[in-house]
Amino acid sequence: MGLIRHKESSRLLRKILSEPDATGFYLILRAHNRPTANHSARTALLAIDLGIDARAPRHVLWQLGFAGLFHDGGKLYVPNEILNKFGPLTEEERKIVEEHPLRGYEYVVSLGKPDVAKMVVGHHEPTENYPRAYRGDNGWGELVTLADLADSMLKARSYKKAYEPKEAMQAIRQKYTSHPEFLALLEYRLSSQE
Ligand SMILES: [Fe+2]
């Protein structure tokens, strides 16, 4: 079994990507930092797929797809030298990176999608010490958090290696304790990835 279980997920993501707001944003993000754009597309796909398993209503699946795509949109404002940096960030660089959920929130609000924006702003809140400027969406939006975490763990980035599925699940369990029912959906996928 692959990480993505439903054919419907990629169909829906394609539809979302053909919406003018999403197309425009995605092209800009890809031009700025391709690994972030690829990560965002995979996060959107997994968030939708988890949403289908969790029986999210259709409009929520759309929101999950948009939120997955836009969740790191605030990284448009983070210079590439920081995004691609090897090794630890300085205090100042870390602060710039930590602003990305809030910057992404503002961007998505400006597109007139407040429900999606709430999913975006909270995507690091359950797991990391990010500033709590806003309380994010803690319902369906948690699926974006989990999809983001899973993709970040399973793929290598310039600053870290990829985890094996089992190691990734252990690390996610340590970081994420909010919604056991959503976590179980992810675990089901990762446990069959050996
Ligand atoms: Fe992020």
Ligand SMILES: [Fe+2]
């Ligand atoms: Fe992310």
